[in-house]
Amino acid sequence: xxxxxxxxxxxxxxxxxxxxxxxxxxxxxxxxxxxxxxxxxxxxxxxxxxxxxxxxxxxxxxxxxxxxxxxxxxxxxxxxxxxxxxxxxxxxxxxxxxxxxxxxxxxxxxxxxxxxxxxxxxxxxxxxxxxxxxxxxxxxxxxxxxxxxxxxxxxxxxxxxxxxxx
Numbered sequence: 001x002x003x004x005x006x007x008x009x010x011x012x013x014x015x016x017x018x019x020x021x022x023x024x025x026x027x028x029x030x031x032x033x034x035x036x037x038x039x040x041x042x043x044x045x046x047x048x049x050x051x052x053x054x055x056x057x058x059x060x061x062x063x064x065x066x067x068x069x070x071x072x073x074x075x076x077x078x079x080x081x082x083x084x085x086x087x088x089x090x091x092x093x094x095x096x097x098x099x100x101x102x103x104x105x106x107x108x109x110x111x112x113x114x115x116x117x118x119x120x121x122x123x124x125x126x127x128x129x130x131x132x133x134x135x136x137x138x139x140x141x142x143x144x145x146x147x148x149x150x151x152x153x154x155x156x157x158x159x160x161x162x163x164x165x166x
Contacts, residue, residue, distance in 0.1 A: 047088040080107065
């Protein structure tokens, strides 16, 4: 499962699935697409490209005749995508993340064979935080390995941790 900005479900806005997310016969490997925003195709589709890029690295398959285009790590995997952003933004709230983790757990209980969930957003390590509680429930009750981002912000800012000569 990919918890991100969604993935591009149709290639360049057309009717065909994105070529990175099809099987050898050209059928889409996206078995689930969910959004915190709603159920329309636009609601579930990546609006800024981040989720599509992450999905390509994780589960994309060679979709070009260019030899420089490589497969992702699991190019035959089924894809479940959970969009946690609004509009073209790239911000997810703790509640958005908790809702996505809860939906993945419901999908697993319903028979969707999710074993790994990748979340591109850092969350709170506080065990009382709503997103952390939902992540823990998914991991424990769904038997899902959840991988989260460390984030892109340095706190406190401008500290340099490189080794120095003494």
